[in-house]
Amino acid sequence: MKKINIAIDGTSSTGKSTLAKQIANKLNYIYIDSGAMYRCVTLYAIQNNWLNTSRFDKEPLIGSLPNIHLKFALNEKTNDQTIFLNGVSVENEIRSMEVSNAVSRVAAVPEIRKAMVRLQHDFGKDKGVVMDGRDIGTVVFPNAELKLFLTCSAKVRAQRRYEEMQQKGISVSFDQVLSNIKSRDHLDSSRSDSPLIKASDALEINTENRSVDELLGQVLELISSKINS
Ligand code: CDP
Numbered sequence: 001m002k003k004i005n006i007a008i009d010g011t012s013s014t015g016k017s018t019l020a021k022q023i024a025n026k027l028n029y030i031y032i033d034s035g036a037m038y039r040c041v042t043l044y045a046i047q048n049n050w051l052n053t054s055r056f057d058k059e060p061l062i063g064s065l066p067n068i069h070l071k072f073a074l075n076e077k078t079n080d081q082t083i084f085l086n087g088v089s090v091e092n093e094i095r096s097m098e099v100s101n102a103v104s105r106v107a108a109v110p111e112i113r114k115a116m117v118r119l120q121h122d123f124g125k126d127k128g129v130v131m132d133g134r135d136i137g138t139v140v141f142p143n144a145e146l147k148l149f150l151t152c153s154a155k156v157r158a159q160r161r162y163e164e165m166q167q168k169g170i171s172v173s174f175d176q177v178l179s180n181i182k183s184r185d186h187l188d189s190s191r192s193d194s195p196l197i198k199a200s201d202a203l204e205i206n207t208e209n210r211s212v213d214e215l216l217g218q219v220l221e222l223i224s225s226k227i228n229s
Contacts, residue, residue, distance in 0.1 A: 002227050003029070003128035005143075007136035010150035011188070011196065012181050013157035013164075015207040015215070016132035019150070022216050023130045027223070030072075032123050034133035034140070036083040037070055037116050038107040039094035044068055044085060051102055062111045070119065095165075097172055100180050104187035107134075113193055134188050137199035145226045147202035148219065156208050157181055 006023060008016045017033055024031035045051035045061045068086070075082040075089045082091040093099070106112060113135075120140045123129055131140065137147035158178035165172050188196040198204060203222070207215060 003126075004145035004223070004226055005124050005127055005141050006130040006223065007141050007144040007147045007199075007202070008130065008132040008150065009134055009137050009148070009196065009198070009202065010132075011152075011154075011157065011185050013161040014150035014152045015160075015212070016150055018212060019148075019215060019219065020130045020132045022212070023219060023223070026216075026220060027128075027130075029128045029130050030123065031081065032072060032120065032129055032131040033083065034116065034120055034131055034136060035103075036072075036091075036094060037119065038112075039099050039103050040070055040083055040085040040090060041065075041068060041112055041116070042099050042103045042106045043090055043094050045106060046098065046102065051106070053101070056102075056105055058109055061106075062109070065112065065115045068115075092168070095168070096170070097176060097180065100184070104184045104191075108187065108191040108193065110193045134196040135194035137202045138197060139194045142199070146223060147199050149198040149202040149204045151204060151206050152208045154178065154181055154185065 006029070008020050010016050020031050023029060041061070042051065044064070045056070048060070048064070050057040050061050071084045072081055073084055074080070075091065080091075082089050083094070084090070117140055120131065124131065124141055133140070137144055137149070155178070158174060158181050161181065162172070162174045162177045165177065205215065
């Protein structure tokens with residue numbers, strides 16, 4: 001059957017990854033979480049003491065990009081697909097508030113974006129990929145056969161993310177989550193390289209009052225019309 005690439009963009013916690021994973025499961029597509037890639041680069045910078053709340057030494061990080069190896073693979077312990085940074089599964093580490101609070105500064109650096117986009121192109125070259133992020137429909141796959149742009153109010157998004165973090169046992173307050181989401185919304189939308197914007201040919205969907213199943217049903221219909229067109 002014909003395979004297509006699907007780009008899902010939007011701000012934090014709009015339901016992109018939930019939808020993307022379900023599409024990938026249903027269609028046997030590869031799911032790529034592009035945000036996890038920027039989170040790994042951020043973690044690497046923190047581990048090397050190049051990045052903290054007051055300082056960001058970009059040059060050594062840019063110089064080390066060839067030493068940062070990223071791969072998506074099954075984590076045998078959790079039976080989930082996770083990202084590996086230089087051979088180590090870092091799924092929990094990259095979801096920490098420390099990384100969340102720093103990642104948008106790292107993701108604004110053009111050299112870093114260039115390296116990530118190169119890898120993302122490679123992942124999508126044979127089609128059959130569903131990728132979520134901020135610039136997938138505009139920069140990474142401008143020719144994706146289906147582009148979705150998910151929206152939802154900041155308060156509902158923060159509540160979703162807060163509950164997710166509680167379940168994972170991460171100690172954080174609702175206000176910290178809300179403030180992180182708002183600050184990333186601002187940085188991601190106002191940066192000069194590949195800002196978060198809706199591609200002109202993306203379908204905008206508000207996920208605030210939609211069940212996961214309802215949304216998936218609508219999107220699967222759209223995909224099937226693209227595949228059969
Ligand atoms: O999980 P959540 O939606 O909160 O964020 P994410 O998808 O893990 O992305 C983390 C951060 O990476 C975003 O806030 C952006 O700063 C950056 N990012 C990006 O610049 N471009 C992408 N394609 C994906 C993420």
